[in-house]
Amino acid sequence: MAFRKVLELVVSNFLFFSMNLSTKAAGVLAKVSGRDTKLGDVRKIANEIKKDHELAMELWLTGKYLARQLAILIMDKKLLSQALIDLLDSDMRQHDEAERLQLVEWLMANQLSKDKKTIALMESWEHSRSSLQRRIFWYYQARLRWVGQTPPPNTEELLSKIENQIEHEEPEVQWAMNFLAAQIGIFQKEYRNRCEKLGERTGLYKDEIVAKNCTPNYLPKFIAIQVAKLNK
Numbered sequence: 001m002a003f004r005k006v007l008e009l010v011v012s013n014f015l016f017f018s019m020n021l022s023t024k025a026a027g028v029l030a031k032v033s034g035r036d037t038k039l040g041d042v043r044k045i046a047n048e049i050k051k052d053h054e055l056a057m058e059l060w061l062t063g064k065y066l067a068r069q070l071a072i073l074i075m076d077k078k079l080l081s082q083a084l085i086d087l088l089d090s091d092m093r094q095h096d097e098a099e100r101l102q103l104v105e106w107l108m109a110n111q112l113s114k115d116k117k118t119i120a121l122m123e124s125w126e127h128s129r130s131s132l133q134r135r136i137f138w139y140y141q142a143r144l145r146w147v148g149q150t151p152p153p154n155t156e157e158l159l160s161k162i163e164n165q166i167e168h169e170e171p172e173v174q175w176a177m178n179f180l181a182a183q184i185g186i187f188q189k190e191y192r193n194r195c196e197k198l199g200e201r202t203g204l205y206k207d208e209i210v211a212k213n214c215t216p217n218y219l220p221k222f223i224a225i226q227v228a229k230l231n232k
Contacts, residue, residue: 025058032066042066046073053079060091065099072107077115085112085121089130101172104132108140131170138162138176145183155184159191167202178204178217185223186230196220 021029031037031045049055053076060071068091088107092100112118122140125133141158145151158180166177178199185195199206199219206218215225 021058021062022055025055028055028070029059029062029064029067032070033064037066039069042070043073046070049074051076060088063091063094065095065103068103069106072103072110075111077111077118080111080115080118080121082121085133086130089132092132097172100132101135104136105139108136108143112136113140113143131173134169134173135176138173138180142176142180142183145180145187151184151188155188155191159184159194163198166198166204174204175217178219182217182219182222182226185219186226192223192227196223199223 028045028049032042052074056071056075059067059074062068089104092103095103108122112122119140122133122136125137128134128137141152141154162177162181166174166181169177181195181198185192196219199222204218205216208217210216215222
């Protein structure tokens, strides 16, 4: 196992730092480089390619946002070791905030949440040195509740940690912790008042201006709006 991990890292580094794209990668890159290319187009191309980890790494190497989104869709989740994820994490920081967060959440939804090994990795990231990985730890816990499954039995533990830590975290991690508290308040009535009180105490997102028909992140409003929708 140790040899395989080393081999994966060597191969990944080679692909990341190679300066030449294959003909195949160059052709795919051209398809996603147009000004009018949309995420729907990226998904369509990914459906045509299916899975091609080497091509994914080549596309990632380009540093292009849409190419990296496509790369995420065609990666082989079985090859996503912690070492490779750390490389992806480092590269995501080259992007602005919106793109960076979209990429890491895209990676979680399309790859990391699909395999027991990578789920175990996400569940180990609570105290990661990477704020992006900490964000995913909390966001994944929120996702378990929001996708309609029976809430895991760790709600009390997680909520207590959020109450104690959220005000001291990086903004991108705060959002995910806040989002988890919202999902707990929405789907677990016994914790609803506590989650609303958390929002009132911290004041996080209270003055946030959101677009029409968008749900605010301020916990009392977020929870009330979503509960009302569920009760219709």
